[in-house]
Amino acid sequence: MTSALTQHLLQRRTLFFGGKGGVGKTTVASAFALMSADRGDRTLLVSTDPAHSTSDILERELTGEPQQVVDNLWAMEIDPEHEVDAYIAEVKARIADSVPPRLAGEVERQIDIARISPGAEESALFDRFTRILEHEARDYDRVVFDTAPTGHTLRLLSLPETMTAWITGLISHRKKVNILGRMWRNVAGAGAGAGSHDDMDDPVLRVLNERKHRFEETRKLVTDAKRASFAFVVIPERLPILETGKAVRALDKYRIPVGGVFVNRVLPDHAEGEFLQRRREREAGYLDEIAATFATHPIQHVPLMEADVVGVKALRELGMVLGSGESGVGSEK
Ligand SMILES: Nc1ncnc2c1ncn2[C@@H]1O[C@H](COP(=O)(O)OP(=O)(O)O)[C@@H](O)[C@H]1O
Ligand SMILES: [Mg+2]
Numbered sequence: 001m002t003s004a005l006t007q008h009l010l011q012r013r014t015l016f017f018g019g020k021g022g023v024g025k026t027t028v029a030s031a032f033a034l035m036s037a038d039r040g041d042r043t044l045l046v047s048t049d050p051a052h053s054t055s056d057i058l059e060r061e062l063t064g065e066p067q068q069v070v071d072n073l074w075a076m077e078i079d080p081e082h083e084v085d086a087y088i089a090e091v092k093a094r095i096a097d098s099v100p101p102r103l104a105g106e107v108e109r110q111i112d113i114a115r116i117s118p119g120a121e122e123s124a125l126f127d128r129f130t131r132i133l134e135h136e137a138r139d140y141d142r143v144v145f146d147t148a149p150t151g152h153t154l155r156l157l158s159l160p161e162t163m164t165a166w167i168t169g170l171i172s173h174r175k176k177v178n179i180l181g182r183m184w185r186n187v188a189g190a191g192a193g194a195g196s197h198d199d200m201d202d203p204v205l206r207v208l209n210e211r212k213h214r215f216e217e218t219r220k221l222v223t224d225a226k227r228a229s230f231a232f233v234v235i236p237e238r239l240p241i242l243e244t245g246k247a248v249r250a251l252d253k254y255r256i257p258v259g260g261v262f263v264n265r266v267l268p269d270h271a272e273g274e275f276l277q278r279r280r281e282r283e284a285g286y287l288d289e290i291a292a293t294f295a296t297h298p299i300q301h302v303p304l305m306e307a308d309v310v311g312v313k314a315l316r317e318l319g320m321v322l323g324s325g326e327s328g329v330g331s332e333k
Helices: 004-010 025-038 053-058 080-098 101-116 120-134 150-188 203-222 238-253 274-293 311-324
Strands: 014-018 043-047 067-070 073-077 142-146 228-234 258-266 299-303
Touching: 004 025, 004 228, 004 258, 004 299, 014 025, 014 203, 025 043, 025 053, 025 073, 025 142, 025 228, 025 258, 025 311, 043 053, 053 073, 053 311, 080 101, 080 120, 120 142, 120 203, 150 203, 228 238, 238 258, 238 274, 258 274, 274 299, 299 311
Parallel strands: 014 142, 014 228, 043 073, 043 142, 228 258, 258 299
Antiparallel strands: 067 073
């Protein structure tokens, strides 16, 4: 009974829902998470939307820590701004421990500049994602991420690669500094350095290595097609189709597995009237375009509901459709 796309997703532990703003990511991700929970899988829904729409849709005040919503369903909302502040504070604290006091002021200034640079929010969010995947994932059968609009999410998911390269560079730089230090001590005599200074007990190098290891682990996880999958939500309109097509190609490039595409807000067959008939004709063109754009991925249609989808009852109704719904024209890989 279950559609190919839903079946595929229910066999994965880590799911990401993405798509252009307003297409129904939060709605579909929440309905999916609830369906997963109702089947008996302990499910954690994680939202990174600063607009708190998950709280609205679940009719519950969510926080940065998992909260139980119904049997087997927990939800949390990560605030990107707050994450950046916490991340920066942590980096400052760590650096304060390992940098000579005379340099501390300059280093702090550099970090404050980094705080407002593009990418700071992504690094902080990514750090949080990594921790959720490392620790919280152990307590759940499935973690469902309701991610921010496409551009943002893509940068986030491509970060393990960028970050690994970046950190590898920092590590080799740091090692060179250590080697120079050793050479200097050899030349100047044993008393010149502050005790032994092997790579092994260099705190900066240790932190960098830890981070590198974590990024690599996350990278392994998000690219493991048996464990993770990325589902897109799109609507039958021109711009969302274009943007999502680009996003899918980008994820393919980063070898992040794309599970398929939910086409949301499809006019239901029972909707009648001349106006709707004309809309349906326009829609048919876009549905063909979607089938062609995502031909190698499973596609599933989600009908436009009569009212906004709010509350557990409405989400369950939508979840039933996700579970058994008519699938689109797209074929499986
Ligand atoms: N299938 C649907 N039928 C009716 N309303 C929907 C449907 N999907 C989403 N909506 C409504 O559209 C609005 C935006 O959905 P939302 O999930 O918040 O989008 P996004 O997370 O992509 O920004 C919400 O008011 C939601 O209730
Ligand atoms: Mg949303």
